[in-house]
Amino acid sequence: MATSPVELPTQASIPDDPAVLRWMYRHLVLIRTFEERVVSLRQSGVLQGSTHLYVGQEAVAVGVCGRLERDDYVASTHRGHGHCIAKGVDVSRMMAELYGRATGTNRGKGGSMHIADTSVGMLGATGIVGSGTPVALGAALSAKLRRTQQVAVAFFGDGAMGQGIVYECLNMAAIWQLPLIFVCENNRYAESTPVEYALSTRDLATRAGPFNVPFAIIDGQDVFAVYAAADAAVERARHGGGPTFIECKTYRYYGHFFGDDPLRYRTREEEEHYRGRDCIRRFEQAVAGQGLLAQAELERIGAEVRETVEQAVRFAEASPLPDPGEVDTDVYTPQRLEV
Amino acid sequence: MAGRQLQFSRAENEALRQEMERDARVFIMGEDVAGGAGRAALGIIDAWGGPMGATKGLIQQFGAERVIDTPICEMSFIGAGVGAALTGMRPVVELLFVNFVGVALDAIMNQAAYLRYMLGGQVSVPLVVKTAIGAVGMAPPNGGGSAAQHSGSIYSIFAHIPGLKCVVPSDAYTAKGLLTAAIRDDDPVVYCTHRRLLTTSCEVPQEPYALPIGKARTVRRGRDVTLVGIGRMTGVCLEAADQLAGEGLQTEVVDLLSVSPLDEDTVLEAVRRTRRLVVVDEDEPRCSVARDVAALVADRAIDYLDAPVKTVTGAHAPVPFSGVLEVAFVPTPERVVAAVHAAMRDEGR
Ligand SMILES: Cc1ncc(C[n+]2csc(CCOP(=O)(O)OP(=O)(O)O)c2C)c(N)n1
Ligand SMILES: [Mg+2]
Numbered sequence: 001m002a003t004s005p006v007e008l009p010t011q012a013s014i015p016d017d018p019a020v021l022r023w024m025y026r027h028l029v030l031i032r033t034f035e036e037r038v039v040s041l042r043q044s045g046v047l048q049g050s051t052h053l054y055v056g057q058e059a060v061a062v063g064v065c066g067r068l069e070r071d072d073y074v075a076s077t078h079r080g081h082g083h084c085i086a087k088g089v090d091v092s093r094m095m096a097e098l099y100g101r102a103t104g105t106n107r108g109k110g111g112s113m114h115i116a117d118t119s120v121g122m123l124g125a126t127g128i129v130g131s132g133t134p135v136a137l138g139a140a141l142s143a144k145l146r147r148t149q150q151v152a153v154a155f156f157g158d159g160a161m162g163q164g165i166v167y168e169c170l171n172m173a174a175i176w177q178l179p180l181i182f183v184c185e186n187n188r189y190a191e192s193t194p195v196e197y198a199l200s201t202r203d204l205a206t207r208a209g210p211f212n213v214p215f216a217i218i219d220g221q222d223v224f225a226v227y228a229a230a231d232a233a234v235e236r237a238r239h240g241g242g243p244t245f246i247e248c249k250t251y252r253y254y255g256h257f258f259g260d261d262p263l264r265y266r267t268r269e270e271e272e273h274y275r276g277r278d279c280i281r282r283f284e285q286a287v288a289g290q291g292l293l294a295q296a297e298l299e300r301i302g303a304e305v306r307e308t309v310e311q312a313v314r315f316a317e318a319s320p321l322p323d324p325g326e327v328d329t330d331v332y333t334p335q336r337l338e339v
Numbered sequence: 340m341a342g343r344q345l346q347f348s349r350a351e352n353e354a355l356r357q358e359m360e361r362d363a364r365v366f367i368m369g370e371d372v373a374g375g376a377g378r379a380a381l382g383i384i385d386a387w388g389g390p391m392g393a394t395k396g397l398i399q400q401f402g403a404e405r406v407i408d409t410p411i412c413e414m415s416f417i418g419a420g421v422g423a424a425l426t427g428m429r430p431v432v433e434l435l436f437v438n439f440v441g442v443a444l445d446a447i448m449n450q451a452a453y454l455r456y457m458l459g460g461q462v463s464v465p466l467v468v469k470t471a472i473g474a475v476g477m478a479p480p481n482g483g484g485s486a487a488q489h490s491g492s493i494y495s496i497f498a499h500i501p502g503l504k505c506v507v508p509s510d511a512y513t514a515k516g517l518l519t520a521a522i523r524d525d526d527p528v529v530y531c532t533h534r535r536l537l538t539t540s541c542e543v544p545q546e547p548y549a550l551p552i553g554k555a556r557t558v559r560r561g562r563d564v565t566l567v568g569i570g571r572m573t574g575v576c577l578e579a580a581d582q583l584a585g586e587g588l589q590t591e592v593v594d595l596l597s598v599s600p601l602d603e604d605t606v607l608e609a610v611r612r613t614r615r616l617v618v619v620d621e622d623e624p625r626c627s628v629a630r631d632v633a634a635l636v637a638d639r640a641i642d643y644l645d646a647p648v649k650t651v652t653g654a655h656a657p658v659p660f661s662g663v664l665e666v667a668f669v670p671t672p673e674r675v676v677a678a679v680h681a682a683m684r685d686e687g688r
Contacts, residue, residue: 046481046482047481047482048477048481048482048483048484048662049477049482049483049484049485049486049660050484050485050486050489097660098482099480099481099482100479100480100481100482100483100660100661100662100663100664101661104661106660108483108659108660108661108663108664109486109487109659109660109661109664110486110487110660111482111483111484111485111486111660111661112660113485113486113488113489114486114487114488114660126488127438127485127486127488127489128438128439128441128442128488129411130411130442131442159410159411160411161410162409162410162411162412163411163412163442164412164414164415165442190370190410190411191370191371191374191387191390192371192374192375192386192387193370193371193374193375193376193377193408193410194375194376194377194378196377197376197377197378197408198408198409198410198411199410264374264375264383264386264387265374265375265378265383265386265387266375266378266383267381321479321480321661321663322661322663322664324663324664324666324667325667326659326664327654327656327659327664327667327668328654328655328656331655331656331657
C-alpha cells in the first residue's frame, strides 16, 4: 500500500534542548570553519585536487544529520565535506585525506570527492552525479531486510534531478516502503547551469508526489526548519512509514569547485540576497532572541571549533604519505584461505 | 615564416568552429558547453564555454540551437545524439569525464555502435562523443588529483566495441586534425582529450584539416627499439627516447593516435625494423590497448623480435587521489627506459 503525498509540517520551532542546540551550533560552525580553512590552504597552494565547498549549505547537513543515529546511513555527493562532518567523521582524518596522507579516512586513495567513514554510517561521497541515491536506497533495503530500524539518507543536488536514476529510486522506495529520506539540496545551480533552465518545475519536491512519496519544501538556510522536516521523515521511516522527499532551498557561497568564479553565471545581488540569510547568523539571532544559549557559550564553541580545525591541520601535516606500493592495494578484499 | 602556435583546447575549439561553419548539420550538446543558459536576460550566455573551455565562444557565433546546454542526464542526451545522427544531423555530444561512461554506455554501445550492423547496414550514426581522460598528475606531497571517478583513461572499453571508433590525440596539432576527422566520419567516434595536454601548445595550421582515423604517426625514427605511445604517453616516450639516446640507443616512437581502428601496418613495420617493442599506455593493463598491440606483434611479427615485448601501463587499480600514489600509477619516462633495459636484458632467453 502506498501512502498518498502529504506535506510535512514545516513550521520551524526551535528545539528546547540546549544539548541539541549546542550540537547544531558546533557542527554548523565546524563545517564553515573547516571549509574556510580548506579555502586558505588551497589559496596558499598547500593543498591541491578537486574540491567542492559546502559553505552556505551547512544547515542542510546539520539539520538532517542532527536527527540521525550513529548507525543510520548517509550517501553523499561530490560536495560532501558537510555531510561527513555532520555525520560525525573525524575532521583530522578528513583533513589528512585532503592532504593525501596515509592517516586520511580513505588512506589517501579517495580525496575530497570520496571521503567515507563507514564506522559512523557515512557510506561515501561520490563524484558521479546521482549515483549516491541508489546506494542509499540499497542501504535502506538492507536495513529493512535485516530488520534493524536504521534509516538511510540520500543527499543530492538539484542537478541530480536531471538524472533518471533519482526517479527510479523514488519509485522503488515507494513500492517497497523503504526507510529512505531523499534530501535534495537545491542550491540553484549545477555547475554554471541554473535550475530554472535545466528543470521544468520550480519546486523540485513536487516531483515526488506522483510517486506517492510524501514531500516537503524547506528553507534550507534555516537549520530548525530542516531539523523539523528531518524529524518527521526519520520518525516515519523508522516506524515502517516509508520514504520522504525533502527539498532544501539553499545556496553555495563559493563557485562550483575551488577556483570557479561564480560571477561568470550569477549576479552579486543574488549572492548578497542569500548571504543575507546566512544559516549561522540566523541561528545566533534566534537563540539570542529566545535567551537559549548565552553569547559567551557561542563564543566558547566557536573557539573550540577553531582549535579543532587547527589541530586537524597539524595532524595532517605531521602524518606520513602513503607508501607508493599502495597504488594497487585495496583493489580486492584479501581472500580467506578456506575457499 | 614560423607556424602559428596554438593551445590544445584552442585547437579543439577551432576544429569545432570550422566544422560548424562548414556543415550546418553539426551541433554540440552537453553539460555547460555554453553555461549559464537561460540567463541571457542578465547578459550571461557563455559563462563556462565548456568545463575545459573547448566550446567557448561557439554559442555567440552559432546560437543556442547549435550549442545546447543539457541537464545532467548523459544516458538521455547521448541517446538523443544517436537519434539525431540517425535522422540527418551530425551531433557532437560531450561526456565530461570518460568515467561517466558508466551512466551512458547503453547509448554508446548498444545504440550508437551496434545500430548499423543490427539494422543490416541501413543506417550510419555520425556521432562524436567528446570526452576527457587521464590523471592530472599532481606533485606530492600535499593533496592530489581528481581520484578514481575523474581520472581514468579506459579507452580500451571503446576499442573493444565493434562499430565504434576511438581516437586519442597527443598534441594540439593532432587534436584539431582528429576532432575534425571525427566530426566528418560517418560512424560513431569517441574523441579523448587528455586533461594534462589541454594547456600544451604546438604549431597548428589555421585552415581546416582532417587526420585519417586509423592511422598512426611516426614521430621519431630509430633502428634499435620501437616505443608505441598513446595520447599523453607519446610525450613520455619521446622523453624516454632522449634518455636512451644518451646510452647510444636509437629509438623509434610511434604515436598511435587511433586506438580503434588500429594501424597494424605502421606498428608491424616499425617492429620488424627495430626488432624490439615497448608499448606505453596510461590505461589499466588488463585487456588494454597496450596488450592488444603486444598480441598483434606476437601474432604477426614474432620471428622478427630480438627481445620480449614489454608494456608500461597504469596499475590494475582505479586511479588514486594522493599525489604520491598517482605518480606511482602513471607511466613515466624512467619506467619506459627501465622497460627497454629489461627487454634487452631478457634477450635470447
Ligand atoms: C554523471 C555525471 N555527470 C556530470 C558530472 C559533472 N558534474 C559534477 S558536479 C555537477 C553539477 C552537480 O550539480 P548539483 O547536483 O546541483 O550539485 P551541486 O554541485 O550544486 O552541489 C556536474 C555536472 C558528474 N560528476 N557526474
Ligand atoms: Mg546544485
